[in-house]
Amino acid sequence: MSADQTTPTLDLTADVVAITAQIVDIESVSGNERALADAIEQQLRAAGHLEVIRTGDAVMARTEGGKDRRVVLAGHIDTVPVAGNLPSRIEGDRIYGCGTSDMKSGDALMLKLAATLTDSPYELTYIFYDNEEVEATKNGLGRIAREYRHWLYGDLAILLEPTNGLLEAGCQGTMRAVVTTRGTRAHSARAWLGDNAIHAAAPILQRLADYQPERVDIDGIEYREGLNAVRIEGGIAGNIIPDECTVTVNFRFAPHRSVADAEAFLQEFFTGFEVEITDSAPAAVPALSDPVLATFAGHVGGEVSAKYGWTDVSRFAAFKIPAINYGPGDPNLAHKQEESAQTDLITEGERVLRDYLTTPY
Structure with a gap:
């Protein structure tokens, strides 16, 4: 930060x-x-x-009192681009603004607990990290996993992603791929001399339109997969037959598949076409059979559902650390201009976590 700037103050x-x-x-x-x-x-x-350390724009803090169990709380501090929805405002029982739901209301719970909770029977770790809303290679928790792996270790990890105050177990994996068709460029007035690559993409789109998502039950939790075109690009000029077209697809896969399994599925699904995997992140299993996670789920109460979407519980699962999503934000309002969070769920979330983290096990 430059000399003419000051650090914003939080109360x-x-x-x-x-x-x-x-x-x-x-x-x-x-x-x-x-x-x-x-x-x-x-x-x-x-x-x-x-104990506090900083890596890039991620901040980590933890207690070190020699206790037997450790709970890790984690949340990203970045948001999608502002859409005319700052500063925040409170109207009725909701707080509005960019990031209120995804996931600064969860970050607020962590901050309050970190500052005030000094009598827990658990050792506590708090991780605030950057760049979750962009490509996986920039993800701050991924950087921490590579450079400060031991900071992720615990008996339970709670990711305060938006879940409307409910428990969402595991997460879908995600994979992006580019499917390419190639043709022969020609003048559009003499189209018979060329081979239109955009037209050749029609079977790709038809396969996607005919796709039926698989539903998978793991530990009594149903995950639903999804495969969709999210971008199509092709064309050179208004009078040229294009010689290349690309269709970008996003595959959201259930935790019964590994990243390798997901890639094999896409390669088979698009047999006959050129397929390049451009980005991927593994799914995470629910881990509801773990006794520490089961105790937390019992403390929160209510039905446990699948996490539709990818979250960083996947990074904890990769290290065999039981992890679950629990936060006060509304996932259905994430990234929207009208993004908001229910104030009583924020207050209740603090109460639930404080009660759990101060109850002897």
Whole structure:
């Protein structure tokens, strides 16, 4: 931060709804999280009872009291681009603004607990990380997994992604691929001299239109897969037969598949076409049979459902750490201009987590 800038100040003595508003009002679109990371780091260091380290624009803090069990709480601090929805505002029982749901209301719970919870029977780790809303190669938790792997270790990891105050187990894997058709360029007035690559993409789109998603039951949780075209590109000029067309597809796969399995599925599905995998992240199994996770699920109560979407529980699952999604935001409002979170779920989320983290096991 330059000399003419000051770190924004957070007041963690305020209630969690007010803290949510404070961090929402510090704009932190992916790649621009520094100001918010500075503010979080400042407050965690000031708490006095935490070991704190910073890596890039990720901030990690933990207690070290020699207790037998550790719970890790994690959340990303970046948002999608602002859509005219800052600063935050409270109307009725909702707080509106970019990131309120995904996932600064969850970050607010973590901050409040980190600053005030000093009597837990658990060792506690808090991870605030950057660049979750962009490609996996930039993900701050991925960087932590590579460079500070031991900071992820615990008996349970709670990812405060938006779940409407319910429990969502595991997550779908995600894979993007580019399917390419090739032809022969020609003048459109003499089309018979060419071979139209865009026309050749018709069978790709038909296969996708005919696709029936698989439903998979794992530990009593149903996951539904999805395979969709998300971009199509082709064409050179208004009077040229195109010689190349690409269709980008996104495959959301259930936890019964590995990344290798997902790639094999796509290669078979698009047999006869050129397929390039451009991005992928593994799914995570529910892990509901783990006793520590089961105790947390029992404490929260209610039905446990599948996480539709990819979250960083996958990174914990890769290290055999039981992990689950639990946060106050509304996943159906994530990334929308009218993004908001219900204030009573933010307050209730703090109560539930504080009760769990102060109850002897």
